[in-house]
Amino acid sequence: MADNTKTTQEETLDGTVVYSLPFPEDMKDLEKMAPIVIKQPYQINYLHSYGQDSPFFAGLTNKKLLGTKCKDCGHTFATPKLACMECGGDCEWVEMPPQGRIHTFTVCQFGSEEFLPECPFILALIEFDGVDTLFLTRLLGLDSDNPSMDWVGMKVKPKFKRLSKLKPTDVWFIPA
């Protein structure tokens, strides 16, 4: 049976272990003490639902790039939105054209911790004929050491991962 009346806690050697810090004789000297900084790890697994956007990711696993189109006003979104920003109407799923153009781009030499190992990488927004909004993607097949303003307007086409990760990076674009 567990002893639920014990008055000492178990001492362990994990985490930060300190036997004592310098302590002044005069309590007034504590005001000059250097700050104590400890490490606090924090890790979480979220259950992230794509919700109403889920068909987009199902599309990627089938090598289809899907957007949405407003049933009322026809406004077409390259990055899916199921409620129309223009008129508030409901949108339906449509397939994007097989080719687009680079609307703008950058080469990231640095980035967030998660993507640092992938630097440098090219980010681009893609425009499609007859589609009102843009699509954010990675661009491959261009020399990231020699970016050029002339890339804007270049025709590009999507490529899809064979083994889908159910992420927007299951699709990327290359020169058409």
Add this chain to the structure above:
Amino acid sequence: MRTVYAISGGVSKFTKARHDKTFQAIVKEAYDYCLNDIGLTPKQGIELIDGSVASYFSDHFSRQLMCGIMTQDYLGLTPKPGHRVEGGGATGGLCFQEAWKSVASGHMDVCMAYGFETMSHVQTWKGNEFIALASDVSFDYPVGGFYSGYYAMMVVRHCKEFGTTVEQMANVSVKNHINALYNPYAQKRMRIGIDDVRNSPMVAWPLTRLDICTMSDGAAAILFVSEEGLNRIEKATGTSIPKVKVTGIGRGTDAMRMSDRPHQSFDDFYAKNSLPNEQNEDSKAHYRELWDKGFRYPGIHSFRAGRMASRQAYAHAGIEDPLNDIDFVELHDAYTSSEIQTYEDMGLCRYGEGGAFAESGKAHVPGIDYGLKLEHEPICPVNPSGGLIACGHPVGATGLMQGVFGIWQLQGTIGKHLGDDTIQIKDPKRGVIHSHAGTGTYVSVSIMEKED
């Protein structure tokens, strides 16, 4: 709405890491300074303040929820009313306006706005990740979430549409870093030239490290009062306090995802987004030409939220010709490129003219040698404090810091507070502060005027 005065402010020294104090104690530095400047002790502050608004952006950086109430109790302001406001990079600017509302509505006579961010608790790359969570985590973040990357894409398009150059962007960096030489609160105080900006490490093409603001630890506080609140304070201190009146409040928003931004027609732009100073044939011809070349508004090169915030605030304050009606601007230059984009949103020049405006000299501080060939005399100095680029960007404090420098400018007390009056604008009547979130998602514009 009642008349609201911003009568005092305080800022902590913005710096890379403040491990010596927790966030509450850093706020108290700015708060105590704000009270002391009008002759109030902390104890009198507790007696006179009706309530507060707290400003901080990210719960991730502190790994602590409810930082607002922890600050409120540290300052001794419990059990008075208070709430936290959050809106990305614009958090401080929104806090300024919420405190204004608290007084304008008659809910409070004396309202303290305080804000902070302690970003040094994680390493820079993790910090970039936290900030990038302010982009759509289904469609944007996983592609390579990085704010400098997003701003680089915007400015590439700005360059393509208008011929804006990286040298024009570097001009902004030179101006703001040199202005900060005269501001001891700033984090990065440097005399640099155009070449230094271009030769510093590339972060996201074409933005280099010196085109981008840094993460920072810091706090700021501003005291807002009604006429009645002012009487109460002047009675307590026995002194007369120089009045800075808040005369205009404006806000705008735009889609979180840059990809969703509209590409409007000339007619829609003119009907919905143009400013009073653009209602003339010359401006119409300028814009007609842009549209003929394929320009669409706002696209990703312009911040519609910033334009709408300006339009609303200008209407409130009665400003028709921003460049000449405003004596100085403190705006949200998280990037040199976004300062240029914001000149256009705020109507200091027209869309397409921001690059040329940056190098014209019109936005520089009179009397400072920038080592640049500037063709025009200063008209409306922008970011005399050094802006975010040089002061640093402790998010929740930033928008309030702009307000503090604005108050000091209008009171003519820059010399007293900074120990140097080089960046003091001569006898300013009206100053504007501009706070900006995300890729232009929430933007606030607030106008302050000196009242004799």
